[in-house]
Amino acid sequence: MTDSLGAPNDASFLADWATHSAFGAVPNTNGVDRQAGSAADGAQRKWFEQLLTSRGFTVLRDEIGNQFGLLELVPGAPYVLTGSHMDSQPTAGRFDGAYGVMASAYACFRAADALRADPAAARYNLAVVNWFNEEGSRFKPSMMGSSVFTGKLPLETALATPDPQGATVAEALSAIDELGAGPVLGSGTDRRVASYAEIHVQQGRSMEEDGVTIGLVNATWAAHKFEFRVSGEQAHSGAALMADRRDALLGAARLVVAARELVDEFETGQLHTACGELNVYPNSPVVVASEVQLLLDLRSPSSEVIRAAHASLMATVERVQREDRVTIEIVAEHAWDQNPYQEEGVELARAVAEELGLTHDRVMTVAGHDSTNMKDQVPTVMLFVPSVAGVSHNLEEFTRDDDLLAGIAHLSGVVAQLASGALTAE
Numbered sequence: 001m002t003d004s005l006g007a008p009n010d011a012s013f014l015a016d017w018a019t020h021s022a023f024g025a026v027p028n029t030n031g032v033d034r035q036a037g038s039a040a041d042g043a044q045r046k047w048f049e050q051l052l053t054s055r056g057f058t059v060l061r062d063e064i065g066n067q068f069g070l071l072e073l074v075p076g077a078p079y080v081l082t083g084s085h086m087d088s089q090p091t092a093g094r095f096d097g098a099y100g101v102m103a104s105a106y107a108c109f110r111a112a113d114a115l116r117a118d119p120a121a122a123r124y125n126l127a128v129v130n131w132f133n134e135e136g137s138r139f140k141p142s143m144m145g146s147s148v149f150t151g152k153l154p155l156e157t158a159l160a161t162p163d164p165q166g167a168t169v170a171e172a173l174s175a176i177d178e179l180g181a182g183p184v185l186g187s188g189t190d191r192r193v194a195s196y197a198e199i200h201v202q203q204g205r206s207m208e209e210d211g212v213t214i215g216l217v218n219a220t221w222a223a224h225k226f227e228f229r230v231s232g233e234q235a236h237s238g239a240a241l242m243a244d245r246r247d248a249l250l251g252a253a254r255l256v257v258a259a260r261e262l263v264d265e266f267e268t269g270q271l272h273t274a275c276g277e278l279n280v281y282p283n284s285p286v287v288v289a290s291e292v293q294l295l296l297d298l299r300s301p302s303s304e305v306i307r308a309a310h311a312s313l314m315a316t317v318e319r320v321q322r323e324d325r326v327t328i329e330i331v332a333e334h335a336w337d338q339n340p341y342q343e344e345g346v347e348l349a350r351a352v353a354e355e356l357g358l359t360h361d362r363v364m365t366v367a368g369h370d371s372t373n374m375k376d377q378v379p380t381v382m383l384f385v386p387s388v389a390g391v392s393h394n395l396e397e398f399t400r401d402d403d404l405l406a407g408i409a410h411l412s413g414v415v416a417q418l419a420s421g422a423l424t425a426e
Helices: 010-021 040-055 098-117 143-147 156-159 169-175 208-209 247-264 303-324 345-356 401-419
Strands: 058-061 067-071 079-085 124-131 191-203 216-219 220-233 272-281 292-301 327-336 360-365 380-385
Touching: 010 040, 010 058, 010 098, 010 401, 040 058, 040 067, 040 098, 040 124, 040 208, 040 401, 067 098, 079 098, 079 208, 079 401, 098 124, 098 191, 124 143, 143 156, 191 401, 208 360, 216 345, 216 401, 220 247, 220 303, 247 272, 247 292, 247 303, 272 327, 303 327, 345 380, 345 401, 360 380, 380 401
Parallel strands: 079 124, 079 191, 191 380, 216 360
Antiparallel strands: 058 067, 067 124, 216 380, 220 292, 220 327, 272 292
């Protein structure tokens, strides 16, 4: 089916994209709020199910709420899986994750049409996935759905995880009727996934600045993430002598500042740091805080830089404990080195871009994606389209229509190649 824009389903995609962007829309902005397991998340999932079933897909949920659309072209064969996530940060752009799911659906629609026209070319079936809780804003950790799917996070642990109000993942998924009864694409070594592809807006500005339409993701940055607990002693904010105070918030504030100052110890662009969340107790205007929990992360293209930054941060932790008379405990931490994607997948994506005449280049991802879990188990292709000014996790996040459509054209070619047996052993 070719529409008035001259490419299969382009006008249909833009219309569906506009419809989907209304779910959880933040009034008077261009952004959305549809955190995992929320009412807005449930509504978009029901709408997405209707879109998939209207194109002949069967829609199922697994035991952690990952939403799959399955299309069987080769009875009994494994599936080429493609997707991303539709959940968002509390106030966020409408492109992050959601574009990848919608683009994957349309790529599968196109690939299915091509393979039906040439049945001999089909070796694998097609599947679209909307991963649960990639963002990790309501429930920690991020990339929860794909972590359970790949066996990196126990299902029971994930389901029992509470949000700040005490509602668990299991309760939230049940409330929106998105909790499945069991695995959809098998489990363990019996997984029925031949390969995986994901497309995402870049969340950076290098592609726009360099005039690149398709980013061929070849590696993810190294990272080290911490959850700290800073413990002091509760006291009267006016009456307690300054010399007697053991102020947990002061200790936490020193870590926040230290994280920013760490960046200046390295060459420009070699280290990104952030403290994204602080929880203060008792959080009263007349009380010196007795406890603060904070999340802090270090990211770099260099594993050596991450290790050096970690050593410097730990020295700061020791100094703050000593000088401010607080205790700093690492409650949880998660680290990984620079992690490459399979070179064969990068080359496949390059060849498809060449065939379509799309400008392209290799690019690393600073952010984590569900593909970082999947690439450890199956051949994986990760792709980017440009973000205007690199704005992300922001209501003003934006990617132009022509780049959205170019991404779908490219992903369609990649999925068709994968479904024909590319990247898997004969």
